[in-house]
Amino acid sequence: MSYKIEITNGIATFTINRPEMRNAINYAVMDGLETFLSKVESDDSIAFAVITGAGDRAFCSGGDLSEFHGFRTAKEAYPMLSRMAGLLYRLSILPVPVIALVNGAAVGGGCEIASSCDYRLVSSKAKGGFIQGTLAITSGWGGASQLFAKMNNHTATLKFLSEAKVHTAQQLQSIGWATDVFEGDAQEALENFISDKKKIHPSVHKAYKKLAITNWTQTGLKDRMIEEAAQCAKLWESDAHHEAVDRFLNKE
Numbered sequence: 492m493s494y495k496i497e498i499t500n501g502i503a504t505f506t507i508n509r510p511e512m513r514n515a516i517n518y519a520v521m522d523g524l525e526t527f528l529s530k531v532e533s534d535d536s537i538a539f540a541v542i543t544g545a546g547d548r549a550f551c552s553g554g555d556l557s558e559f560h561g562f563r564t565a566k567e568a569y570p571m572l573s574r575m576a577g578l579l580y581r582l583s584i585l586p587v588p589v590i591a592l593v594n595g596a597a598v599g600g601g602c603e604i605a606s607s608c609d610y611r612l613v614s615s616k617a618k619g620g621f622i623q624g625t626l627a628i629t630s631g632w633g634g635a636s637q638l639f640a641k642m643n644n645h646t647a648t649l650k651f652l653s654e655a656k657v658h659t660a661q662q663l664q665s666i667g668w669a670t671d672v673f674e675g676d677a678q679e680a681l682e683n684f685i686s687d688k689k690k691i692h693p694s695v696h697k698a699y700k701k702l703a704i705t706n707w708t709q710t711g712l713k714d715r716m717i718e719e720a721a722q723c724a725k726l727w728e729s730d731a732h733h734e735a736v737d738r739f740l741n742k743e
């Protein structure tokens with residue numbers, strides 16, 4: 492199974508389970524994420540949502556380039572991009588704190604998934620970045636809009652996106668993207684983080700989350716994410732993009 496859903500003690504966890512592909516997102520994972528979101532949206536007993544990747548190499552390497560490379564035009568790419576943007580918007584507006592447990596590399600769309608969460612716990616061994624620029628596209632799943640909604644420093648955010656570099660965990664923390672950097676075991680880091688949050692009543696977390704969601708609703712975050720998908724789709728059809736993906740797939 493390309494994903495796992497576990498709900499234990501009020502913590503709902505979605506694990507992308509394709510470690511051999513560095514947890515790249517394909518349609519099966521998108522279907523799983525949709526199921527997960529529906530469960531969390533409809534179960535009041537859930538107090539925290541967590542998204543992570545299987546293994547210790549990657550949180551998520553973005554879209555599965557072998558599966559999506561068949562899209563040649565903007566019209567072909569847009570349905571996939573806008574569907575995932577819609578799912579990440581739903582992830583971001585879940586009524587409980589949403590935690591990205593960044594156990595390994597988070598690049599491209601992987602960075603967009605983590606950016607759509609409220610908190611990012613990042614392994615000291617992980618690396619991450621919006622590397623889409625190296626493929627001659629922008630982020631296409633609404634991740635840039637998520638960043639602009641959440642990061643304080645506009646110039647640092649624009650630099651993070653447009654330079655398309657891979658950063659160390661420490662660098663990710665210094666630009667304000669990583670909430671915490673942990674050494675060692677990811678599950679232990681998650682338990683510590685959640686046990687600290689549990690010192691405060693769940694209704695307080697939910698109430699603050701509601702305020703954040705009101706802000707995002709009023710500033711049209713969903714529409715901006717869908718517009719981001721449309722903009723990426725336009726770049727998708729360029730020769731520069733197809734040539735860059737060919738180079739990755741041919742391991743040049």
Ligand SMILES: CC[C@@H](C(=O)O)C(=O)SCCNC(=O)CCNC(=O)[C@H](O)C(C)(C)COP(=O)(O)OP(=O)(O)OC[C@H]1O[C@@H](n2cnc3c(N)ncnc32)[C@H](O)[C@@H]1OP(=O)(O)O
Nearest residue numbers: 511512513515552553554555556557596599600630631632
């Ligand atoms: C499509 C949406 C778009 C968006 O809107 O954001 C994107 O996400 S663009 C996609 C961005 N992702 C990439 O460009 C992939 C980048 N991958 C990497 O940089 C590295 O794989 C890694 C994540 C840093 C991990 O490096 P490492 O641990 O050294 O593993 P390998 O590179 O050897 O990968 C193992 C295996 O997995 C395949 N792989 C990795 N990522 C993807 C991917 N996104 N799609 C398809 N396949 C992927 C890689 O080709 C290797 O395959 P094999 O050699 O056949 O084992």
